[in-house]
Amino acid sequence: MLSIENLSVVIRRPGRQVAALNDITFAVRPGEVVGLVGESGGGKSMVARAIVGLLPDGSHATGRVVFDDADVLGMDEVALAAHRGRGVAICFQNPRGALSPTRTVGRQLVDRLVTHQNMPVDRAREAARELFEAVGIRSPQRRLDAYPHELSGGMAQRVMISLATGCAPGLLIADEPTTGLDVTLTREILRQFRHAADTDGRGVLLISHDLASIAEVCDRVVVLYAGTVVESGPAAQVLREPAHPYTRALLRSVPDVGGRPVVATAGAMPLLTRAPQNCPFVARCGHADDTCAARRPTTEPLAGGPDGWSLACFHPQAGPIGAEPEPVRAIPAADPAVGPQAKSTVLEIDDAHVVYRSRFGSGGHHALRGVSLRVAAGETLGVVGESGCGKSTLAKLVMGLVSPTSGAVTVAGHSLVRQPGRAHLRGRALRQARTRAQLVFQDPIGSLSPRRTVADSIAEPLRAAGLSAAERAARVAAVLDRMELDRSILQRYPHELSGGQAQRVGIARALVGEPDLIVFDEPTSALDVTVQAQILTVISEVTADKDRAAVFISHDLATVRGFADRVVVLYLGRIVEEGPVDVVFDHPRHPYTMALLASAPRLGGGTGAGGDAVELVKDLEEADATTGCPLAARCPFVTDTCRTQQQHLQPYGASRAACWRAPELAALTGKQATTP
Amino acid sequence: MADLRTAGPAGATDQGVAADAGGTRDGRFARVLITTGAAILTVVVVAAVFAPLLSSWGETVIDPASTLAAPGGGHLLGTDGNGMDIWSRVLYAARLDLGIAVAAVALAVVAGTLLGLVAGYRGGWLDDVLMRVVDIFQAFPTFILALAVAALLGNGTLNLVLTIAAVNAPAYARLVRAEVRTLRELPFVDAAVTSGASTAGILWRHLLPNSLTPVRVIAPLNCGWAMLTLAGLSFLGLGVSIPAAEWGAMISLGAADVVGGRWWTSVPPGLALLVCVLGFSLLGEGLQERADAKRR
Numbered sequence: 011m012l013s014i015e016n017l018s019v020v021i022r023r024p025g026r027q028v029a030a031l032n033d034i035t036f037a038v039r040p041g042e043v044v045g046l047v048g049e050s051g052g053g054k055s056m057v058a059r060a061i062v063g064l065l066p067d068g069s070h071a072t073g074r075v076v077f078d079d080a081d082v083l084g085m086d087e088v089a090l091a092a093h094r095g096r097g098v099a100i101c102f103q104n105p106r107g108a109l110s111p112t113r114t115v116g117r118q119l120v121d122r123l124v125t126h127q128n129m130p131v132d133r134a135r136e137a138a139r140e141l142f143e144a145v146g147i148r149s150p151q152r153r154l155d156a157y158p159h160e161l162s163g164g165m166a167q168r169v170m171i172s173l174a175t176g177c178a179p180g181l182l183i184a185d186e187p188t189t190g191l192d193v194t195l196t197r198e199i200l201r202q203f204r205h206a207a208d209t210d211g212r213g214v215l216l217i218s219h220d221l222a223s224i225a226e227v228c229d230r231v232v233v234l235y236a237g238t239v240v241e242s243g244p245a246a247q248v249l250r251e252p253a254h255p256y257t258r259a260l261l262r263s264v265p266d267v268g269g270r271p272v273v274a275t276a277g278a279m280p281l282l283t284r285a286p287q288n289c290p291f292v293a294r295c296g297h298a299d300d301t302c303a304a305r306r307p308t309t310e311p312l313a314g315g316p317d318g319w320s321l322a323c324f325h326p327q328a329g330p331i332g333a334e335p336e337p338v339r340a341i342p343a344a345d346p347a348v349g350p351q352a353k354s355t356v357l358e359i360d361d362a363h364v365v366y367r368s369r370f371g372s373g374g375h376h377a378l379r380g381v382s383l384r385v386a387a388g389e390t391l392g393v394v395g396e397s398g399c400g401k402s403t404l405a406k407l408v409m410g411l412v413s414p415t416s417g418a419v420t421v422a423g424h425s426l427v428r429q430p431g432r433a434h435l436r437g438r439a440l441r442q443a444r445t446r447a448q449l450v451f452q453d454p455i456g457s458l459s460p461r462r463t464v465a466d467s468i469a470e471p472l473r474a475a476g477l478s479a480a481e482r483a484a485r486v487a488a489v490l491d492r493m494e495l496d497r498s499i500l501q502r503y504p505h506e507l508s509g510g511q512a513q514r515v516g517i518a519r520a521l522v523g524e525p526d527l528i529v530f531d532e533p534t535s536a537l538d539v540t541v542q543a544q545i546l547t548v549i550s551e552v553t554a555d556k557d558r559a560a561v562f563i564s565h566d567l568a569t570v571r572g573f574a575d576r577v578v579v580l581y582l583g584r585i586v587e588e589g590p591v592d593v594v595f596d597h598p599r600h601p602y603t604m605a606l607l608a609s610a611p612r613l614g615g616g617t618g619a620g621g622d623a624v625e626l627v628k629d630l631e632e633a634d635a636t637t638g639c640p641l642a643a644r645c646p647f648v649t650d651t652c653r654t655q656q657q658h659l660q661p662y663g664a665s666r667a668a669c670w671r672a673p674e675l676a677a678l679t680g681k682q683a684t685t686p
Numbered sequence: 687m688a689d690l691r692t693a694g695p696a697g698a699t700d701q702g703v704a705a706d707a708g709g710t711r712d713g714r715f716a717r718v719l720i721t722t723g724a725a726i727l728t729v730v731v732v733a734a735v736f737a738p739l740l741s742s743w744g745e746t747v748i749d750p751a752s753t754l755a756a757p758g759g760g761h762l763l764g765t766d767g768n769g770m771d772i773w774s775r776v777l778y779a780a781r782l783d784l785g786i787a788v789a790a791v792a793l794a795v796v797a798g799t800l801l802g803l804v805a806g807y808r809g810g811w812l813d814d815v816l817m818r819v820v821d822i823f824q825a826f827p828t829f830i831l832a833l834a835v836a837a838l839l840g841n842g843t844l845n846l847v848l849t850i851a852a853v854n855a856p857a858y859a860r861l862v863r864a865e866v867r868t869l870r871e872l873p874f875v876d877a878a879v880t881s882g883a884s885t886a887g888i889l890w891r892h893l894l895p896n897s898l899t900p901v902r903v904i905a906p907l908n909c910g911w912a913m914l915t916l917a918g919l920s921f922l923g924l925g926v927s928i929p930a931a932e933w934g935a936m937i938s939l940g941a942a943d944v945v946g947g948r949w950w951t952s953v954p955p956g957l958a959l960l961v962c963v964l965g966f967s968l969l970g971e972g973l974q975e976r977a978d979a980k981r982r
Contacts, residue, residue: 409880441882449880457873461895467877474882519881 011213012038012061012181017073018285019056021066029282030056031237038181038213043204045245047221048234049538051279054217058183062098063090078180095126099179103186105166109158115169116154119176126177141172145202164195171202181213182206192396192565193609194626200227219539222264222611225249230318233257236279236290239309243319253312253326256291261331263543265568267595267610272572274543297325356526356559357385357408362417364403377403379583388556392574392591393563394606400583401563405531408561409449422446422526441474448520452532454512458504464515465500471523489522493548510541517548528552529561534569546572567610571595579603582640589665599667601645601675647671647678712979719972726965734780743771745778746929754943757950764950766940776954779931786843787912790850795905797851798858803889805859806866823856832915836924846925850912858901865897903977907970910963917959933959
């Protein structure tokens with residue numbers, strides 16, 4: 011159906027030239043889901059643009075993009091419009107941004123059906139309802155009249171899929187469709203694409219940076235690096251035993267819930283100005299030799315591999331990843347021997363509630379509902395949960411950026427904000443106390459003052475301590491070496507930094523004042539995969555420090571497993587389970603934890619627990635937690651007790667969980683998700 | 687389905703590639719505007735500074751032999767009803783006009799920015815009170831307000847600066863407050879708070895430099911408007927008074943003579959005012975254009 015042959019795209023602009031795609035060849039057949047993976051800048055989006063005939067100004071394309079026997083590159087505007095209407099449809103990364111905000115989603119879908127399918131309006135409305143049902147939208151009639159801002163991210167993405175499939179296109183392209191969605195939703199959305207391929211015989215091209223998460227629904231994957239196809243083949247085999255060193259590096263960069271260590275690959279993807287004469291991965295590859303530096307490998311079928319598995323490499327690797335020693339550094343696993351009892355408590359939260367009151371009228375958002383926890387020096391606490399569960403509020407609470415509505419928060423013996431019935435610091439004493447806890451932000455560039463140099467930003471905590479300019483410069487230089495950053499970065503501004511550099515600067519700022527506690531709020535979620543691995547290596551060194559406590563907040567269970575000594579699972583502002591990280595991950599007690607683990611992708615074997623996985627029955631937004639257990643509306647094990655009464659955290663062995671049915675769950679789920 | 691409209695945003699996800707597509711052309715346009723505006727203003731400043739060298743008569747020297755003399759002869763642009771040389775006075779007037787306008791805008795920027803910073807960052811009742819005061823100021827047409835304030839303060843150069851600063855400051859307060867309200871929600875402000883920065887430090891080192899971009903664009907335009915306000919006040923007799931040279935006052939003085947066909951009394955100062963305001967406008971537009979091009 012779609013066949014791309016030797017496609018090269020060069021973008022010429024005054025003063026610069028970018029070789030965006032170099033000799034790309036692959037095909038998508040009807041009923042097939044093909045995954046296009048690679049880091050940002052690798053050319054994934056450019057391929058999508060070439061397929062819909064939307065290459066940017068100044069680009070020169072050679073080769074062929076054949077769709078249903080016609081070359082898209084040679085089409086005129088009229089032919090392109092028809093091609094885009096019926097041939098190819100795209101789902102975008104940011105579904106809410108792609109939907110018109112002032113019209114109901116039903117209206118938008120109906121309009122489209124009327125325009126492109128020539129349906130009468132009442133028939134189109136009926137068809138729209140069916141489409142909503144087909145993509146798993148519950149109560150579709152009601153959703154038709156919803157505006158985009160009333161939909162959750164997952165729901166909006168479903169609407170986008172229904173819009174895309176509505177005109178029965180032959181090929182569906184999804185550009186990072188699950189970025190920003192939670193693990194449970196990601197899985198559900200990806201299944202919708204598989205469904206579209208299976209039931210309607212469409213071809214689907216899934217674009218993603220995360221090989222592990224999309225591999226489950228893909229038939230084949232194509233791996234892009236610096237605008238070249240480095241490896242392509244059957245998804246399951248490529249995922250299990252990737253042959254190209256880059257594919258292996260990509261997979262090793264991603265933490266795994268099973269506890270496999272993350273291995274960072276140094277360096278960054280080159281920005282090519284002309285078609286490469288050698289292997290583009292040569293500078294970062296552990297297996298590279300003189301041949302790789304001198305010649306560009308051609309794409310050859312893998313010897314002994316199944317049909318359609320080919321790669322461009324002089325040194326194909328074999329075997330599952332992680333089996334062989336690699337010439338790169340690994341993150342050491344967290345040391346479980348550290349006893350929290352022995353050390354002093356750095357952070358203590360006691361029954362904290364946070365309610366954001368709306369400015370107008372009554373009501374408000376109850377973000378945290380009675381959270382208690384403590385973290386000792388040398389300990390790392392992991393905090394996991396879906397978006398909206400109160401993770402970020404917890405971070406702000408710890409940092410003294412929001413006050414608890416009730417309850418108490420103590421950081422290194424001080425109260426940072428006005429709290430009911432407690433003394434609180436002011437002036438210089440408060441400013442110094444604040445620097446005892448430091449936050450590493452999710453958005454690395456946004457957390458740096460745009461018009462301040464890197465040197466200024468890093469030195470900020472030292473100002474509060476009253477250090478002289480010379481002392482500040484010395485401390486900044488020392489921490490810069492620790493972050494492996496070059497001195498030349500000091501005079502730069504945030505917009506001149508890459509995401510990875512900016513996050514290193516953020517960590518440097520957090521470290522420079524030698525705080526007692528560092529909070530990492532999703533520190534890698536805005537970064538590219540191999541950069542993530544590099545940053546995680548840095549963080550693991552930071553958290554290994556025995557004098558310091560750390561809180562690591564993430565929606566990604568696998569990442570938390572790599573660092574944390576203990577883990578806390580948050581759901582709708584409550585702690586539903588807590589305990590030592592290995593115990594919670596290997597023997598989860600709460601259905602919510604089980605569901606989270608089940609939907610986390612695992613390398614070489616689908617997702618978490620296979621057939622016995624616990625699945626939540628509804629999306630988060632449809633669950634209302636008025637009385638009883640907050641999970642009651644979504645839990646498959648729900649009883650009447652759950653609906654009416656809230657269970658508190660109860661000890662089960664080394665961990666604690668808040669679930670009425672925890673004692674019997676192991677029997678209910680048959681064999682439990684045990685060792686990886 | 688994937689018609690042109692929906693397919694469009696695909697470009698937005700493709701970082702960098704489309705970012706500077708239109709930038710170069712707009713950038714060049716901005717440069718032309720800025721250069722032209724700056725060149726005009728340079729000429730005006732040179733005229734003001736070297737007025738004694740460029741003119742043969744003084745600012746207030748009366749030539750009793752020739753009143754209302756036509757251009758040519760001993761007087762390049764003729765003389766006014768008092769026998770003062772128009773060319774000389776147009777040049778000298780640039781000192782007062784430019785000086786008062788720039789000083790007044792500078793004062794308005796400083797005062798307005800300070801108010802805006804504090805109101806925007808603190809919020810709450812302080813913000814409410816300050817912004818209602820700003821509302822009151824902005825509820826009147828600028829010129830009417832200027833008339834009232836000028837009448838209240840009385841004549842004099844300093845009072846004119848204060849008057850014009852007072853009517854312009856509220857706009858800056860509102861502008862900076864809006865910027866600060868957006869900026870203070872960004873993570874870098876939280877980062878500064880958790881790094882133990884004092885409130886003054888956050889305002890001065892983090893919020894101020896980041897909120898000045900629109901001020902930089904508006905201020906030159908505002909200088910042009912300030913000049914018009916000053917000329918207007920002087921024209922009505924509330925500003926600079928004769929014999930000091932000021933374009934508005936000169937136009938006012940010559941207005942009666944223009945009716946009698948003696949155009950040279952009012953047209954030269956009018957043209958000078960026009961050129962000067964044009965210079966500021968071009969500069970302001972250029973800066974605006976450049977800021978837009980950068981944002982894209």
